[in-house]
Amino acid sequence: GTAQIGVTGLAVMGRNLARNFARNGYTVALHNRTASRTRELVEQFGDEGTFVPAETAEEFVAALERPRRLVVMVKAGAPTDAVIDEFAPLLEPGDMIIDGGNAHFADTRRREAALRERGLHFVGTGVSGGEEGALNGPSIMPGGSAESYASLGPMLEKISAKAADGSPCCTHIGPDGAGHFVKMVHNGIEYADMQLIAEAYDLLRHAAGYEPARIAEVFRGWNAGRLDSYLIEITAEVLAHVDAATGKPFVDVVLDQAEQKGTGRWTVQIALDLGVPVSGIAEAVFARSLSGHAGQRAVGRGLAGPTPSPLAADEAEAFAAQVEQALYASKLVSYAQGFHQLQAAGAEYSWTLDLGAIAGIWRGGCIIRAAFLDRITAAYAKDPALPSLLADEGFAAELGAAQDAWRQVVATATRSGIPAPGFSTALAYYDALRAPRLPAALIQGQRDFFGAHTYHRVDRDGVFHTLWSDGRVEERQS
Ligand code: NBP
Numbered sequence: 001g002t003a004q005i006g007v008t009g010l011a012v013m014g015r016n017l018a019r020n021f022a023r024n025g026y027t028v029a030l031h032n033r034t035a036s037r038t039r040e041l042v043e044q045f046g047d048e049g050t051f052v053p054a055e056t057a058e059e060f061v062a063a064l065e066r067p068r069r070l071v072v073m074v075k076a077g078a079p080t081d082a083v084i085d086e087f088a089p090l091l092e093p094g095d096m097i098i099d100g101g102n103a104h105f106a107d108t109r110r111r112e113a114a115l116r117e118r119g120l121h122f123v124g125t126g127v128s129g130g131e132e133g134a135l136n137g138p139s140i141m142p143g144g145s146a147e148s149y150a151s152l153g154p155m156l157e158k159i160s161a162k163a164a165d166g167s168p169c170c171t172h173i174g175p176d177g178a179g180h181f182v183k184m185v186h187n188g189i190e191y192a193d194m195q196l197i198a199e200a201y202d203l204l205r206h207a208a209g210y211e212p213a214r215i216a217e218v219f220r221g222w223n224a225g226r227l228d229s230y231l232i233e234i235t236a237e238v239l240a241h242v243d244a245a246t247g248k249p250f251v252d253v254v255l256d257q258a259e260q261k262g263t264g265r266w267t268v269q270i271a272l273d274l275g276v277p278v279s280g281i282a283e284a285v286f287a288r289s290l291s292g293h294a295g296q297r298a299v300g301r302g303l304a305g306p307t308p309s310p311l312a313a314d315e316a317e318a319f320a321a322q323v324e325q326a327l328y329a330s331k332l333v334s335y336a337q338g339f340h341q342l343q344a345a346g347a348e349y350s351w352t353l354d355l356g357a358i359a360g361i362w363r364g365g366c367i368i369r370a371a372f373l374d375r376i377t378a379a380y381a382k383d384p385a386l387p388s389l390l391a392d393e394g395f396a397a398e399l400g401a402a403q404d405a406w407r408q409v410v411a412t413a414t415r416s417g418i419p420a421p422g423f424s425t426a427l428a429y430y431d432a433l434r435a436p437r438l439p440a441a442l443i444q445g446q447r448d449f450f451g452a453h454t455y456h457r458v459d460r461d462g463v464f465h466t467l468w469s470d471g472r473v474e475e476r477q478s
Contacts, residue, residue: 001064003029003052005155007071008060008083009101010037013127014073015045016134017100020159022049029054029063033074061090068095069152076101084111084122093119096148100127104266105177105184108143109349112176121148124176126183128366129161137161139366140170141186141358143179161365169361174351181270181345182358185338188267188281190231190367191260192334195284196422197235200327201251203409207416208316208323212249216240218320227328229370258288267341274348276341279429280334283421305417319412325405330426332399335376336389337429356380390433399430 006029007018014032018041021028027050032038038053045051054060064070068091072083080101087097097120099108108124115122126141127134140160142149149172160170173179204210204218216239223232241250264285271278290296311319339355346353359376362368379392389395410427413420432438447453454465454476463476 001029001052001062001066001068003027003063004065005029005069005071006031006054006060006064007073008032008087009072009074010041011073011075012131013100013134014071015041016131017071017073017127017138017159018051019045019048020135020137021155022051024158025049026155027052029060031055031057031060057086057090061087066092066095067151068092069098069155070096071098071100073100076103077107080107081111084115088115088118088120091120094121096121096123096144096152098123098125098142098144098152099180100125102126102183102261102263103180105181105270108177108180112144121145123148123152124178124180125156126173126179126186128183128186128362130367133161133365137169137365139186139361139364139369141173141179141182141361142170143173143175143177143181145175146172160361161369163360163363167360169364169366171354171357171361173358174346174353177349178351178353181349181351182342182353184263184266184270185341185345186362186366186368187263188271188278188284188341189335189338191264191267191284191288192280192338192422193229193231193331193368195287196280196327196330196334196426197231198287199413199420199422200323201235201239202418203323203413203420204320206418207311207412208319209310210316210320212239212251222324222327225324226372227324227331227370229372230367231370257292257294259292260285260288264288267338270345271341274341274344276337276344277429278334278337278341279425280330280337280422283425287419287421306415309416311412319409322405322409325402326409326423329399329402329406329430330423331372332389332395333426333429334422335372336395339376339389354380354384355386356384388433390430403430 004026005021007014008031010030010032018028018030029052030038030041031054035055042051042053052063054063070087072080074080074083080099080103084097103124112122121144123142123144127138129138137160140156142156153172157168157170160168162168173182201215204215216236219232219236223236239251243250243253246253264281268278268282268285342353342355356377359373363373376389379389380386386392406427410420410424444455448455448466449468452465454463457464465474465476467474
């Protein structure tokens with residue numbers, strides 16, 4: 001075969017990835033379960049590069065140069081297994097199957113182990129940036145063996161987005177499911193970012209009394225500062241948009257029930273298993289879920305709230321500046337939590353994750369791209385063993401400077417009866433980290449009381465249980 005790469009699964013994502021490879025000079029073999037999609041691609045975009053269309057799996061495999069690089073871009077789940085079962089028997093040792101779908105990392109670990117037994121490389125790869133990214137340069141998070149990356153990496157780096165400094169938004173993340181894991185946490189962080197931005201909007205609208213067009217202006221201003229990011233930029237556009245049919249702000253004609261495809265939920269489920277407090281991501285997932293429970297929300301219409309006390313015009317401007325501080329601080333906390341989850345997963349699954357490099361490849365081609373990610377890369381460059389992003393001096397100083405405003409914003413939200421779960425939980429996390437003593441000591445006492453679950457002491461080593469009926473303390477074998 002002559003094709004350096006093949007793509008099977010030619011819906012929006014696969015088609016655009018195939019075109020991206022072709023536009024970058026690679027010969028691309030094409031295959032899809034329904035052959036009409038393959039023909040359509042060649043008819044519409046055949047002049048963009050060199051394509052080798054194949055109708056059958058055998059033709060497709062024969063079109064590829066060896067070792068074969070076969071990108072699977074089908075619906076995640078059972079379809080991915082079906083495609084693997086179809087192609088694996090046709091492949092030879094050293095060949096690579098690259099799964100670019102949104103697979104659960106546990107499925108990727110299972111598939112990688114099974115294919116490794118047969119001498120095949122399975123490269124679970126996170127691809128971010130939607131169809132637009134797939135065509136013009138996504139952020140790419142490949143897992144799998146280092147050997148496969150040596151052969152595949154340069155091609156993926158070539159078609160990836162480039163950061164402002166020109167570096168590719170693609171790096172070898174780590175073995176087996178590491179790439180899909182990192183993509184999942186990326187999506188979880190995206191949920192938290194979106195929720196925090198939405199809370200900032202809600203507060204500016206209902207506490208400061210700003211109209212959507214005015215809030216769009218505020219966001220444009222923020223986008224010129226440290227919050228400079230794709231999500232802030234598009235938020236300003238959405239808020240400035242006027243519905244053509246009604247002449248109303250677009251945001252006022254959209255049903256306020258947020259949907260989700262599941263990667264945020266996975267992030268939280270796995271964080272619970274790992275014991276990592278990703279409260280910002282969790283609140284974001286719960287907030288979407290709450291928004292969709294129309295029946296529960298109908299009950300809320302009968303519940304009392306505070307007497308409205310809108311801010312005066314001169315207070316509103318100062319408040320908007322405080323919201324910027326609260327948003328930045330809360331964002332920093334949710335990134336610190338997400339990176340804690342990556343750190344914990346690295347330890348659990350024996351992946352050596354380069355956290356600074358991961359922040360680096362999110363600078364372009366993906367939804368959470370932001371100027372701020374350079375700072376995260378710099379923080380890990382300064383100290384690769386940083387236990388938390390909040391341990392970085394620069395970030396800690398910014399949180400210290402933001403905290404008064406942050407507290408004011410959370411207090412205003414509470415007083416005004418405006419829900420701000422993202423801001424509130426981020427602040428609670430910050431304060432919990434700062435606390436010299438946590439009431440966890442009391443919880444240990446309760447556990448020992450009702451279940452003899454034992455406790456450790458601050459003044460002596462060992463495991464203890466109090467005989468609660470008479471106050472005597474027993475030392476237990478640990
Ligand atoms: P879809 O997720 O809609 O999947 C459609 C493709 O899967 C078609 O090529 C279809 O073939 C193929 N397929 C199915 Br369904 N069942 C199959 C089976 N049993 N055997 C073989 N092929 C099968 O496509 P997409 O939206 O392009 O997404 C592709 C992957 O990329 C997904 O895993 C998705 O989660 C991920 N992703 C999507 C985005 C995005 O923005 N859409 C972003 C990032 C990642 P057919 O033509 O014969 O029906």
